[in-house]
Amino acid sequence: MTGTGGSRSANSAHPLQATVTNISAWLCAFVIVIYQSWFMPYLLPFFTGREELARLVFHALYGGVLIVAILDLATRRDVRVAILPLAAAAIFAIAPVGLHQVEIVAECYLITLFLGGAAIVFMLTSTPATLLRLSASVTALGAVACLLDLMFANGFTNTPGRAAGLAINPNVAAAGLLLGAAASYRAVSPNWRPSFLVLVGTGLLVTLSRSTLLAAFGAVAIPVAVHLWRQFRGDRHFRIDLQGWGRAAALAFVLLAAVGVALATNTYFRVAIDESLAGVLSINKALDEASEAVDASYDQSLSVVPTAPSPEGMSVSPGSSAEIDQPPPNPAASSALPPPAGEVADTAAQSSSPSGASRSPAAFEPTSAAKIHALDQRLTDEGKRNSISARALFLERGLLAYREGGFFGRGLEEAQALAPHNTFLLFAIAFGHLGWLLPIGLAGFTFCFVRDAKDLPLGIAVVGVMLTSHDLLLTPSLFLPVALGIGAMLAERSVSNSSSVGRGGRWSFACGTVAGVAAFGAGCVAIVLVTPSLASRQLSNASMVSARGGYETLLPPPQFPGLFRFDSLPATSSSQASYLREDSKQLQRIGWSPHAWPAVRPGEYTFRRRDAVLFAATDSSDPRNNGRTYEVAVSLSVSALCFMLMGTIIAWSIATVAAVTPRTNRS
Numbered sequence: 001m002t003g004t005g006g007s008r009s010a011n012s013a014h015p016l017q018a019t020v021t022n023i024s025a026w027l028c029a030f031v032i033v034i035y036q037s038w039f040m041p042y043l044l045p046f047f048t049g050r051e052e053l054a055r056l057v058f059h060a061l062y063g064g065v066l067i068v069a070i071l072d073l074a075t076r077r078d079v080r081v082a083i084l085p086l087a088a089a090a091i092f093a094i095a096p097v098g099l100h101q102v103e104i105v106a107e108c109y110l111i112t113l114f115l116g117g118a119a120i121v122f123m124l125t126s127t128p129a130t131l132l133r134l135s136a137s138v139t140a141l142g143a144v145a146c147l148l149d150l151m152f153a154n155g156f157t158n159t160p161g162r163a164a165g166l167a168i169n170p171n172v173a174a175a176g177l178l179l180g181a182a183a184s185y186r187a188v189s190p191n192w193r194p195s196f197l198v199l200v201g202t203g204l205l206v207t208l209s210r211s212t213l214l215a216a217f218g219a220v221a222i223p224v225a226v227h228l229w230r231q232f233r234g235d236r237h238f239r240i241d242l243q244g245w246g247r248a249a250a251l252a253f254v255l256l257a258a259v260g261v262a263l264a265t266n267t268y269f270r271v272a273i274d275e276s277l278a279g280v281l282s283i284n285k286a287l288d289e290a291s292e293a294v295d296a297s298y299d300q301s302l303s304v305v306p307t308a309p310s311p312e313g314m315s316v317s318p319g320s321s322a323e324i325d326q327p328p329p330n331p332a333a334s335s336a337l338p339p340p341a342g343e344v345a346d347t348a349a350q351s352s353s354p355s356g357a358s359r360s361p362a363a364f365e366p367t368s369a370a371k372i373h374a375l376d377q378r379l380t381d382e383g384k385r386n387s388i389s390a391r392a393l394f395l396e397r398g399l400l401a402y403r404e405g406g407f408f409g410r411g412l413e414e415a416q417a418l419a420p421h422n423t424f425l426l427f428a429i430a431f432g433h434l435g436w437l438l439p440i441g442l443a444g445f446t447f448c449f450v451r452d453a454k455d456l457p458l459g460i461a462v463v464g465v466m467l468t469s470h471d472l473l474l475t476p477s478l479f480l481p482v483a484l485g486i487g488a489m490l491a492e493r494s495v496s497n498s499s500s501v502g503r504g505g506r507w508s509f510a511c512g513t514v515a516g517v518a519a520f521g522a523g524c525v526a527i528v529l530v531t532p533s534l535a536s537r538q539l540s541n542a543s544m545v546s547a548r549g550g551y552e553t554l555l556p557p558p559q560f561p562g563l564f565r566f567d568s569l570p571a572t573s574s575s576q577a578s579y580l581r582e583d584s585k586q587l588q589r590i591g592w593s594p595h596a597w598p599a600v601r602p603g604e605y606t607f608r609r610r611d612a613v614l615f616a617a618t619d620s621s622d623p624r625n626n627g628r629t630y631e632v633a634v635s636l637s638v639s640a641l642c643f644m645l646m647g648t649i650i651a652w653s654i655a656t657v658a659a660v661t662p663r664t665n666r667s
Contacts, residue, residue: 016075017075017076020068020071020072020075020125021072021125021126022508023068023508024068024069024072024121024122024125024126025122025126025127025130025131025508025509025512026508026509026511026512027064027065027068027118027122027512028118028119028122028123028126028131028512029131029134029508029509029510029511029512029513029516030512030513030515030516031065031118031119031480032119032131032134032135032138032480032484032512032516033134033138033512033513033515033516033517034516034519034520035115035476035477035480036135036138036139036142036176036180036477036480036481037138037141037142037166037516037520038142038165038166038167038168038173038176039166039516039517039519039520039523040476040477041166041168042166042520042523042524042527042563043520043522043523044523045523045526045527045560046522046523046525046526048526048530062111062114065114065115065118066114068118068122069117069118069121069122072121072122072124072125073121076124076125078124078494079121079124079125081494082124082490082491082493082494083117083120083121083124083490085445086117086120086486086490087117089441089445090113090117092437092438092441093113093438093441094110094113096408096409096430096431096435096438097109097110097412099409099411099431100408100409100410100411100412100413100430101411101413103412103413104413105412105413105415105416105474106411106412106413108474108475109412109474111476112473112474112475112476112479113473113479115476115479115480115483116476116479116480116482116483117483119480119483119484119487120483120484120486120487120490123484123487123488123491124490124491124494126508128487128488128491128492129187129488130509131484131488131509132183132184132186132187132484132485132488133184133187133188133659134513134656135180135183135184135187135480135481135484136180136181136184136185136187136188136196137652137655137656137659138180139176139177139180139181139184139200139481140196140199140200140652141648141649141652142165142166142167142173142176142177142180142203143177143199143202143203143204144199144203144648144652145166145203145645145648146163146164146165146173146177146203146206146207147163147202147203147206147255147258148165148641148644148645148648149163149164149165149562149641150163150206150259150262150266150269151258151261151262151265151266151641152562152639152640152641153265153266153267153268153611154557154561154562154566154610154611154639155561155562155641156168156561156562156641157169157170157561157562158170158557158561159272160268160271160272161208161266161267161268161269161270161271161272161273162206162207162208162209162269162272163203163206163207163208164207165203166562166645167477168561170207170209171207171209171211171212171469172469172475172478173207173209174204174207174209174212174213175209175212175465175469175471175472175478176477176478176481177200177203177204177207178204178212178216178219178464178465179458179461179462179465179472179478179481179482180200180481181196181197181200182219182457182458182460182461182481182485183458183481183482183484183485183488184481184484184485185197185457186454186455186488187488190243190244191243191244191247192247194243194244194245194247194248195244195247195248195251197248198248198251198252198255199251199255201216202252202255202259204216205259206259206262206269208272208273208276210276210279210280210388211391211464211467211468211469212464212465212468214464214468215460215461215463215464215465215467215468216464218460218464219456219457219460219461219464220457222456222460223453223454223456223457224453226453226456227452227453227454230453279386279387279388280388282386283386283388283389286385286386286388286389287388287389287392289385289389290378290385290386290389290390290392290393293378294371294374294375294378294393295374297373297374297378298370298371298374301370301373301374302367302370368400368403368404371400372397372400372401375393375396375397375400376397378393379393379394379397394418394419394420394421395420395421395422395425397418397420398418398419398420398422398425398426399425401414401415401418401429402425402428402429405429405432406432407432407433408431408432408434409428409429409430409431409432409435410429410430411430412426412430412474414429414430415427415429415430416430416470419470420470421468421469421470422466422468422469422470423439423465423466423467423469423470423471423472423473424436424439424440424467425470426470427439427473438473439466439472439473442462442466442473442482443459443462443463443466445486446458446459446462446482446485446486447459449486449489449490449493450489451489451492451493455489458482458485458486458489462482465478509657510657513653513656514653514657517649517650517653520649521646524563524642524646527560527563528563528638531558531559531560531564531636533635533636534578534633534634534635535558535559535564535566535633535634535635535636536631536632536633537555537556537631537632537633538556538629538630538631538632539553539556539613539629539630539631539632540553540556541623541624541625541630542624544623544624547614548597548599548600548608548614549597549598549599549600549601549616550598550599550600550604550605550614550615551614551615551616551617551622551623551624552608552612552613552614552615553612553613554611554612555611555612555613555632555634556632558636562639562641562642562645563638563639563641563642564636564638564639565610565636565637565638565639565640565641566610566611566634566635566636566637567634567635567636567637578607578632578633578634578635579632579633580605580613580615580630580631580632580633581630581631581632582603582617582618582628582629583628583629585618587603587604587605587615587618588603588604588605589604589605589606590604590605590606591606592606592607592608592614598616599614600614600615600616601616602616602617602618602619602620603616603617603618604616615630
């Protein structure tokens with residue numbers, strides 16, 4: 001009787017395990033495509049005006065991920081044993097959050113850990129190699145998106161001239177490419193691996209992210225040096241595998257030609273290269289000038305009355321953050337549905353810790369408060385002078401905040417507002433002395449499962465990104481490839497080979513991929529439908545420059561740059577096509593004439609090029625300091641970049657499904 005009952009139990013458990021495995025594969029593929037491809041921010045406008053539906057969808061998504069992960073753990077003992085060290089580390093990483101009030105940044109951190117942990121469970125339950133190949137495919141798509149972005153002067157990037165793709169921020173895009181490649185390159189076929197590295201390397205290069213390029217160099221050079229050294233110690237010979245490099249050389253030639261076209265057609269790209277090189281060459285001078293300015297401001301503050309900076313002063317100014325390492329436009333947009341605006345305002349007005357574990361800026365020592373205030377003043381526009389020196393000032397301010405933050409820190413909200421551009425320092429500010437252990441533990445896990453030199457790039461890339469960015473553990477799109485890389489190394493050591501999908505599971509990866517692409521398409525359609533055809537923005541007085549008898553400034557970008565462009569403006573004046581208002585008075589539109597001088601007279605405006613407006617104040621005064629506001633409205637049209645990207649994504653999804661599914665069948 002006992003034997004019969006055990007047999008029936010095993011037979012009934014097998015179909016359940018197969019079903020759960022297939023669902024895990026689908027969910028993991030969907031999460032990889034949605035987050036690692038940076039599709040999620042473009043999906044959110046689909047829920048505009050449908051807050052209840054949005055909550056239902058996101059709760060269903062996260063709840064489904066949680067339920068399936070629990071079922072995986074319940075049906076797979078080997079997976080439970082394998083993730084035990086990671087589960088213990090996750091508990092330690094989550095516990096400090098309870099010391100402070102949980103707001104938007106803390107929610108992003110928790111969601112990032114949750115999705116990363118669930119991805120590891122799904123990977124161990126299904127087919128790790130297939131999921132890594134999917135991650136590599138998504139990374140390649142991100143590189144192609146960056147190259148497409150570079151071909152347009154007004155693309156997705158928030159920093160003209162630096163490619164970013166759907167990540168919007170070039171530094172964040174570069175970090176995503178580096179982490180994705182380091183985690184998944186070994187899953188790529190040896191014949192295609194060199195081409196994959198060349199493609200991702202080119203995409204990384206055109207972001208012009210100097211810190212990430214330095215980390216990428218280390219992620220390549222150190223493993224290669226270790227591998228060659230082990231070969232030399234073994235048989236005193238160096239062996240270099242050239243398999244697939246002929247194809248990679250041809251691809252490199254094509255990509256080089258594409259970059260050459262971008263140099264010839266995209267003026268912003270040439271300017272960005274010059275500024276990037278100039279920033280490196282002038283770093284010593286910039287650091288000296290910044291140090292002298294901060295010291296002078298600090299001495300002046302001490303000579304008067306040392307006052308603590310206001311909470312507003314502790315935040316990053318728009319001018320500096322845009323030039324350095326700006327996080328995604330909405331911290332919650334890349335991870336979860338943003339909470340209501342009223343809730344954000346209420347929580348921001350409260351202290352970061354109801355128990356008083358962290359201290360407000362007013363609790364700083366007088367000398368530290370004066371120093372931080374001096375740093376705040378310099379950081380308002382230091383990023384425009386030199387982004388490297390600005391990073392040094394951010395780091396110095398963060399260290400001062402850590403020193404004055406108390407044993408339990410100041411909480412993630414205040415830590416993220418300080419923008420330390422260093423993950424180690426971010427968590428030290430947030431959780432005090434214990435905070436150092438969280439990023440150190442993550443780096444430790446990327447190294448402790450290493451089998452040979454070819455596994456080293458992930459750990460080196462993670463350390464490099466954490467040293468120069470504070471976004472890794474706050475952004476699921478960046479953390480997900482790291483989790484997949486750790487899961488793949490863990491699977492090689494701990495999980496049995498029976499963790500492969502069944503016959504029905506061969507479509508799970510394909511369906512998850514297609515569902516992610518369909519969600520992105522639905523979001524883009526929603527964006528087109530809800531975006532008004534006439535975009536109005538207030539001009540920034542600080543960005544205006546004197547030109548052709550008037551003042552010219554770049555038009556503020558649309559809400560979703562890359563998807564839209566400023567429409568071709570007719571030469572005749574038309575209030576329907578555009579308008580420019582000085583306070584409430586509308587200026588007169590005239591046609592652009594390259595031979596006229598002045599090009600505009602008082603109260604007139606024109607468009608010398610598609611993305612800039614040239615105008616003159618009604619009384620010929622300087623609009624930069626006449627105290628008036630200027631509002632411009634320009635008609636929008638769907639960008640050619642949008643159509644090219646959608647075509648690329650559709651082709652990519654077809655190729656990915658065709659490439660991944662047969663491999664799943666053979667596994």
